[in-house]
Amino acid sequence: MAAIGKSLRQLSSGHIALRASLTLLFLSWPCPSLGKKKLYIGALFPMSGGWPGGQACLPSAQMALDLVNNRTDILPDYELELIYYDSMCDPGESTKLLYDLLYTEPIKTVLMPGCSSVSTLVAEAARMWNLIVLSYGSSSPALSNRNRFPTFFRTHPSATLHNPTRVRLFQKWKWTKIATIQQTTEVFTSTLDDLEQRVKEAGIEISVRQSFLTDPAVAVKNLKRQDARIIVGLFYETEARKVFCEVFKEKLYGKKYVWFLIGWYADNWFKIKDPSINCTIENMTEAVEGHVTTEIVMLNPETVRGASNLTSQEFLGALMNRLGGKNPEETGGFQEAPLAYDAVWALALALNKTVAPLKAKGRRLEDFNYNNHDITAEIYRALNTSSFEGVSGHVVFDAQGSRMAMTLIEQLQGGSYKKIGYYDSSQKNLSWFGNDVWIGNSQPYLNNMTAVGCMMALAAVFPLGIDGHHIHRSQFPVVCQFRLWLLGLGFSLAYGSMFTKIWWVHNLFTKKEEKKEKRKHLEPWKLYATVGVLLAIDVLSLMIWQIVDPLHITVEKFTREAPKGDLDVLIQPLLEHCTSEKMNTWLGVVYGYKGLLLLLGIFLAYETKSVSTEKINDHRAVGMAIYNVAVLCMITAPVTMILTSQQDASFAFAALAIVFSVYITLVVLFVPKMRRLITRGEWQSEQQDTLKTGSSTNNNDEEKSRQLERENRELQKIIQEKEQRVSELRNQLVERQALRNRRRPSSGTNQNHSNSSPPSSQPDPKSLLPPPGYPNPASDNHSSLPPSFSNSSNLYQADSKISRNHCHNSQIPLLYK
Secondary structure: OHHHHHHHHHHHHHHHHHHHHHHHHHHHOOOOOOOOEEEEEEEEOOOOOOOOOHHHHHHHHHHHHHHHHOOOOOOOOEEEEEEEEOOOOOHHHHHHHHHHHHHOOOOEEEEEOOOHHHHHHHHHHHHHHOOEEEEOOOOOHHHOOOOOOOOEEEOOOOHHHHHHHHHHHHHHOOOOEEEEEEEOOHHHHHHHHHHHHHHHHOOOEEEEEEEEOOOOHHHHHHHHHOOOOEEEEEOOHHHHHHHHHHHHHHOOOOOOOEEEEEOOOOOOHHHOOOOOOOOOHHHHHHHHOOOEEEEEOOOOOOOOOOOOOOOHHHHHHHHHHHHOOOOHHHOOOOOOHHHHHHHHHHHHHHHHHHHHHHHHOOOOHHHOOOOOHHHHHHHHHHHHOOEEEEOOEEEEEOOOOOEOOOEEEEEEEOOEEEEEEEEEOOOOEEEEOOHHHHHHOOOHHHHHHHHHHHHHHHHOHHHHOOOOOOOOHHHHHHHHHHHHHHHHHHHHHHHHHHHHHHHHHHHHHOOOHHHHHHHHOOOHHHHHHHHHHHHHHHHHHHHHHHHHOOOEEEEEEOOOEOOOOOOOOOEOOEEEEEEOOOHHHHHHHHHHHHHHHHHHHHHHHHHOOOOOOOOOOOHHHHHHHHHHHHHHHHHHHHHHHHOOOOHHHHHHHHHHHHHHHHHHHHHHHHHHHHHHHHOOOOOOOHHHHHHHHOOOHHHHHHHHHHHHHHHHHHHHHHHHHHHHHHHHHHHHHHHHHHHHHHHOOOHHHHHHHHHOOOOOOOOOHHHHOOOOOOOOOOOOOOOOOOOOOOOOOOOOOOHHHHHHHOOOHHHOOOOOO
16 A cells, blocks of 8 residues: 555656646747747856956846847847856867757857857857857957858957057157067967067067967066066966066066056956965065056946947946946956947847848748858848947947957056056047046146145135224234235145146256156156245245234224214224234235246246146146236235225225135136046046147157158158059050050951950959858848858858948958957
């Protein structure tokens, strides 16, 4: 009986399990009337390895999938599902995972790899399975090859896009020799080859070129031995820690060296404990200080809502919630997360665009299999013509399937990265100094002194209006001294700090060529010492005045006045003054000293109006403030001396002059800085305007002159070559005409020969057809087909690609990362 009961229980439980399985199978079956049909994306996210970008990119992609699947206007009959593995940024491991993705149900419609080495493997193999590959984290320049990777797209721009920025910085800082050290992988080798070509064209020499596979010790020692100073490093994050541990040991850092690194490492990559190195965090922090990075702008700086209806800041907030409070600096791929997010949206919008064309052909997206050329071709067309606003900026692909973007320049200052500029390689426009650095290079401590001095001057307005009616007569001398010190020290701090900026700008940047080298060495302590000297002069003079001839109260009596009415009284008007025995002498000394400073400040402001310097970048605003203060002071001082006996007019004039000069100074100096802090997206500073208009004549004329001379020489060479070519063609034309004249047998033949047209330069229409086995292009002329997925090197590009870019593929200028 027990055995029977056990059998019955097993049968009952098996029946229940069978019912549950059937129910689950029924619910997940793609039935049009009951639910959405699923489309599967095969993805490889590196959660570890050289670039652990999947740590943030995977949550970002999942967040995008959730939003897409909840939209009723995008793929309303379909649901996207992500099937992903950890590639560890390892091509060997990825080969096995790719096999699992391709030979395990369900069928994947698109592949999404991450690392460049993995994407190279996946994209080269995908053509055999008619699969589109869309990468979110691959920067290898080798992937910009439509012959080798015919179905590859990426939302991460090519690594060569960094190189125009680096070359522009070398030119800006007038460096003619650089050194390089690279990890021996395809992505860095091809990037360095491109950099070598670009610096050669710019007249810059690569004096040292080192490489390593796993251990950079010998390469770093060679850099030290050959006295490398400007060094470009190309390696993954894990190798970067090894490199800079050796850099610390070899003392290849400090003010004599400038390192250029890739900007897509984690913000605290040098603080991460790594068992493969024997350097402390303090050692690493010391070695990496001051290095410059270049990185693609991966987060839209503008506050706009794109295809996902999220701004870039809202996206970051949502991503932080999904990461569960993880520190972004310790999360791999956090910077690239917007690219993964936009990659999913680019795919969803492209798939949505294919629904109608496929339906017209009697096809559906769920009919896709690895032998289906036409569905792949429609997806290719849709991706190739993608154009939308994403959280990473405007998403559009060039002829090679690579993303177009701008470059961000950062520097590690005090252990954290600071933005110092942007570069648009398509426009060749360098926007120098971002918000924080722009404010930092306006010498903020001097700005603080100006603000404190202005507040002290404003505070002096109140004791100026106090008399014996408000305080006891015995306390009046204290008030006299108080307002004298407030005005004196307030003027010294406010005007003295502005005068110091103008003085040093004039002293360093209007000298002759032989003193140009000093421009690079403006130590902040010199600025503070100058303000200290001016302040000490005021303190010393006021102390001597107070000790030798202290201020005291005097009463000025006026003519007695009879009040209105029949009262037997007379009113004696009295006016209390703060004065001393030799008041006019002391005022003459003070006014003379201050007046000379004001006149000198006006002169220096005028002399430096056309100077452009990175050390003190707000000196033009300081000049405007100096004009304002000087004019008001020179008017107010004599007027108040004349109106001494008219207390109301004297106080009103002095108080208004102080208030106006203070507020105008504060507005001119601080409102532009506040605007840049508030409007973070508006990172273009007045330095950019200077670069655009060419107003910084003293610093840029020489460079522009050399550049024009180089361009002139190049144009002369081109003209000579063209003239020589024209001469050769004329000779050939004469010879051909003579040969034709000798070969004319008759007029009839002549006529036939003259009517025969030369061979057409237009390509054979058959050459535009896709390779055998590939479907003919649709009648729609506004879409583009991918190149052949076979071993043929012929590429097929439809008319829309040409019409969209207004040029042939060979003429499309590439944007490099």
